Amino acid sequence: MKTLLTYGRLQLRRALRLLPRMLAVTLLLAVLTAMAALLLSGLRDDEDGREPVRIGLAGNLEEADIAEGLELLKSIDSSRFSLSFEPMDEAEAAQALRRGEIAGYAVIPEGFAEALMIGETRPVTYVSASGGADLGAKLTRDLVETVSALVLETENAVYGAQDLTADFVPGRNPYRVGDRLVVQYAVRIIDRSRLFHLEKAEAEQTLSLPAYYLCGVSLAFLMLWSISCAPLFAGRSRELGKLLQASGLRSAGQVLAEYLSYLLLMLCGLLAAAALAGVLLRRFGIAVPELEGSGLRGAASLLLSALPTVLMICALQFFLYELAGGGVGGVLLQFLSAVVQGYLAGCFYPASFFPEGMRRFGELLPAGAGMAQMKGALLGEGAAGPVWLWLAGFLLLSALLRFRRNRS
Amino acid sequence: MGILGANGSGKTTLLKIMAGVLRPDGGRFLWQGEDLLRSAARRAEAVAYVPQGTPLIEELSARDNLRLWYSPEALECSLDSGVLRQLGVDEFLKTTASRLSGGMRKRLSIGCALARDPAILLLDEPTAALDLVCKERILRCFEDFRQAGGLLVMVSHDPWELEMCDDWRLLRGGLLESYTYTGERRALIRDLEQV
Numbered sequence: 001m002k003t004l005l006t007y008g009r010l011q012l013r014r015a016l017r018l019l020p021r022m023l024a025v026t027l028l029l030a031v032l033t034a035m036a037a038l039l040l041s042g043l044r045d046d047e048d049g050r051e052p053v054r055i056g057l058a059g060n061l062e063e064a065d066i067a068e069g070l071e072l073l074k075s076i077d078s079s080r081f082s083l084s085f086e087p088m089d090e091a092e093a094a095q096a097l098r099r100g101e102i103a104g105y106a107v108i109p110e111g112f113a114e115a116l117m118i119g120e121t122r123p124v125t126y127v128s129a130s131g132g133a134d135l136g137a138k139l140t141r142d143l144v145e146t147v148s149a150l151v152l153e154t155e156n157a158v159y160g161a162q163d164l165t166a167d168f169v170p171g172r173n174p175y176r177v178g179d180r181l182v183v184q185y186a187v188r189i190i191d192r193s194r195l196f197h198l199e200k201a202e203a204e205q206t207l208s209l210p211a212y213y214l215c216g217v218s219l220a221f222l223m224l225w226s227i228s229c230a231p232l233f234a235g236r237s238r239e240l241g242k243l244l245q246a247s248g249l250r251s252a253g254q255v256l257a258e259y260l261s262y263l264l265l266m267l268c269g270l271l272a273a274a275a276l277a278g279v280l281l282r283r284f285g286i287a288v289p290e291l292e293g294s295g296l297r298g299a300a301s302l303l304l305s306a307l308p309t310v311l312m313i314c315a316l317q318f319f320l321y322e323l324a325g326g327g328v329g330g331v332l333l334q335f336l337s338a339v340v341q342g343y344l345a346g347c348f349y350p351a352s353f354f355p356e357g358m359r360r361f362g363e364l365l366p367a368g369a370g371m372a373q374m375k376g377a378l379l380g381e382g383a384a385g386p387v388w389l390w391l392a393g394f395l396l397l398s399a400l401l402r403f404r405r406n407r408s
Numbered sequence: 409m410g411i412l413g414a415n416g417s418g419k420t421t422l423l424k425i426m427a428g429v430l431r432p433d434g435g436r437f438l439w440q441g442e443d444l445l446r447s448a449a450r451r452a453e454a455v456a457y458v459p460q461g462t463p464l465i466e467e468l469s470a471r472d473n474l475r476l477w478y479s480p481e482a483l484e485c486s487l488d489s490g491v492l493r494q495l496g497v498d499e500f501l502k503t504t505a506s507r508l509s510g511g512m513r514k515r516l517s518i519g520c521a522l523a524r525d526p527a528i529l530l531l532d533e534p535t536a537a538l539d540l541v542c543k544e545r546i547l548r549c550f551e552d553f554r555q556a557g558g559l560l561v562m563v564s565h566d567p568w569e570l571e572m573c574d575d576w577r578l579l580r581g582g583l584l585e586s587y588t589y590t591g592e593r594r595a596l597i598r599d600l601e602q603v
Contacts, residue, residue, distance in 0.1 A: 006476055014467045231467075235506075239463035246428035248452045407430060 003249045008257035015265040018232055025228035026269045029221060030276045036217065036348075054084045056093035056105030059125075065113040097127065104128035123148075158182060207375055208289045215374040216347035218277075219367060222310065223338035225269060226317035227331050232262065234327025242406045251403035255318075259395065263314045270310060274303055290378045305377035308384040308391070309370040315394035316366050322398045325405075341367035366390045410573030411563045412587060414600045417579045419563040420460065423530045426561065427457035439528065456526035460533055462513040463520070466506040470497060470516050473505055477523035492519045494549050511542035518546065522553070529553060531562040535569055547572065567596065 061067060070085060086102065093105035107125040115122045158181045165174040207215070236258075244254055278299060281288070291298050320337055324330035342348055344362035351359050351371075362368045369386035376383035413419045424430040426437055426444075428451050437444045437451075444451040464473050474483055474492070486492040487501070495515040500508060508516065514534065521529065531550070535543040551572055554560050564570050567589060578587040578599060589596060 003476070010465060010468060010472055010476055013472065014465055017467050235466045237461070237463050237466065239459045239461040240465065242424075242429045243427075243457060243459070243463045246452065246455075246457060248448065 003244070003247065004253045004257060007244065007249060007254065008260060011258050011261035012264060015232060015261040018229070019265060019268060021231070022228045022265065022269055023272055026225065026273050027276065029225055029228070030273050030280070036220075054086055054102040056096055056102045057085050057087050057108065058090040058093045058105055059108040060110045060112055061087050061108065063111075063113045066108060094127070207378060210288045211290045211378050212350065212375070214288055215371060215378065216342075216345075218306070219309070219313075219345065219370055219374060220338065220342045220347040221273060222266075222270070222313045222370075223317075223342060223367065224335070225266070225273075226313075226321075226334045226338075228269075229262065229265065229317070230321075230327045230331045230334075232265070233321035233330055238405060241402065245403075245406040251406055252399040255322075255395065255399045255402050259315065259318050259398070262318055263311065266310065266314050270303070274299065302377060306374050308387045309373045309377075312366060312387045312391040312394070313370060315391045315398070319394040319398045319401075322401045341365050344368065345371045347371065366394075409559070409561045409575045409577060410570035411561065411577050411579055411584070412565070412570070412596070412600065413563075413579035418582060419579055420532055422579065422584075423457065423459075423532050423561065423563055426528075427455055427530050428452070429457070453524065454527045455530060456521040456524065456528070457530040458518050458521045458532065458534055460536070462505075462517045464505040464513065464516065467504065469502050469504055470508065470512075471501045473516060474520060474523070477520045482523065486519075486523075491522045491549060491553075494552065495519050496545065511538050514538060515542070515546065518549065526558070528559045528561065531560065531564075533564055534562065535566070536564075543569070567593070 057070065061070065070087065086096075088096065088105070090105075090107055093102065093107075096102045097105060105127050107127070109122040109124065112122050112124070158178050161181055162174040162178040165172050165177045241251075241254055245251060291302065316337070317334060320333045321330040324333045344354075344358065344365055345351065345367035346354070346359075346362060347367065351362050351368075354362065363372065366387075369390055372383045373387045411419050411422070421430060425432045425435075428445075428448060432445060435445070439454060442450055444454065465476070471483075474497070478486065483492075487498050492498060495518060497516055497519045500512050500516075503512075505513065505516070518534065529550070534550075535546055538546070547569065550560055550562075554572065560573070562570065562573060570576060570589070576587040576589055577584045579585075580602065587599070
């Protein structure tokens with residue numbers, strides 16, 4: 001016991017020697033993570049609060065109806081805050097798309113408006129940058145299909161009503177009926193705010209988006225931060241472990257003493273990172289609804305309630321360094337583990353967008369368990385069971401690895 | 409006791425078993441009628457081991473490294489007039505282990521091993537790659553340990569290093585054979601080559 005305490009104290013002293021260097025890395029990583037968070041949450045504000053997506057319009061824009069319609073879209077329609085239509089010729093549009101200046105462009109065919117007047121539809125071609133593999137392209141395709149179907153079916157209904165009026169309602173002007181229906185269509189259907197209903201993803205149904213990303217980014221930060229601790233693990237002497245084992249300080253004791261000192265180092269860094277995160281959140285005006293009004297006490301209680309995840313992630317990192325044996329291998333393992341687990345657990349992108357199997361797999365991973373626990377902590381729910389299991393598992397595995405190494 | 413043997417003959421493995429680092433398939437290590445392989449506490453008390461590498465915490469000072477093995481009083485006493493003074497460890501107490509030279513590291517490792525005042529000191533090539541002055545200093549310390557009634561078990565390839573040993577053994581084919589060194593290097597090499 002005496003050796004264990006002395007060894008623990010010396011490990012702590014060793015860890016504290018690395019603290020200044022680690023805090024410097026923390027600062028750098030926190031700034032990078034904050035930038036990633038800003039990109040993720042799409043909070044790059046322009047003066048209106050949002051930056052509109054630019055869409056090119058090419059082809060036949062000369063027709064009076066189309067020019068008028070475009071003018072209306074640009075000046076009156078509420079979509080002007082989110083979409084900006086830029087008239088250009090097709091070659092210009094193709095170049096702008098390649099340069100990434102526009103999200104896509106539509107080519108309006110010759111005689112489009114005239115054809116509409118007589119009940120014909122000439123398809124508009126929409127060109128986007130992606131081959132269709134990404135989510136944005138899929139959503140765009142779905143939206144185009146939906147709007148096309150909407151326009152076509154409405155036209156059918158309008159002309160059908162005109163024909164019905166002409167055949168069965170003598171005395172009524174079928175064209176006036178048609179006009180009234182078109183007006184109703186414009187008022188009730190082509191009202192952009194009623195075109196779609198935005199349903200929040202599952203993760204966000206219980207947690208606000210800023211809170212979700214706060215959890216995700218914090219977890220990713222925690223997992224990546226271990227890279228700065230590589231010198232702590234690279235400098236370990238295998239001979240010392242063997243000697244200590246022979247002198248009565250068993251592998252489990254060695255692992256426990258080293259883990260606790262590493263944990264303390266991580267907690268110091270975490271406090272610094274949390275303070276920095278608080279400053280950055282305030283600086284960029286990002287409000288987390290779940291924390292609003294709770295002040296410093298709320299932030300402190302959040303940190304405390306996320307402690308199980310911090311303990312578990314530290315144990316995971318300790319295990320990975322133990323598994324790799326050296327500093328370089330350990331760093332590589334940490335990085336791969338952080339990126340893969342972070343992605344699957346939904347740290348970088350809400351996991352609710354993933355296929356069911358992938359999402360369930362992500363939840364089973366340590367990072368997934370950590371994410372659930374942190375979300376639970378923000379909501380005041382307890383979800384720490386799997387986290388404690390992973391923690392115990394990693395410590396046990398680390399002790400077994402150390403035992404094996406000491407005996408080799 | 410000095411142990412000689414070709415590379416890979418099992419000298420280090422034998423020392424590790426005696427030190428309790430490795431677990432043997434069988435056999436006994438008897439000391440004063442007690443099998444030290446079965447009693448870890450007794451072995452930890454009686455046996456000290458200096459491995460080939462240096463079992464140090466690199467980021468800490470020499471004093472911090474000594475603290476792991478010595479009680480505060482024993483450390484001061486040894487630095488004042490004991491084995492640490494003899495090894496010259498007091499000259500670099502405040503230096504970080506990673507900045508120590510090979511000789512200093514080895515002296516520090518030996519100082520750590522002698523902390524519990526062991527009866528048996530197991531040494532694995534203790535002066536390999538050290539300069540003559542440093543070698544002499546370390547060997548003098550071992551001589552004193554031997555004179556005080558301690559048992560030295562030393563593995564080495566260097567006959568000069570083994571000169572202080574009363575009992576030479578050659579590890580060949582897994583067996584420890586008694587060996588008489590005639591002073592002829594060629595004869596020693598010939599014997600080592602025979603498996």
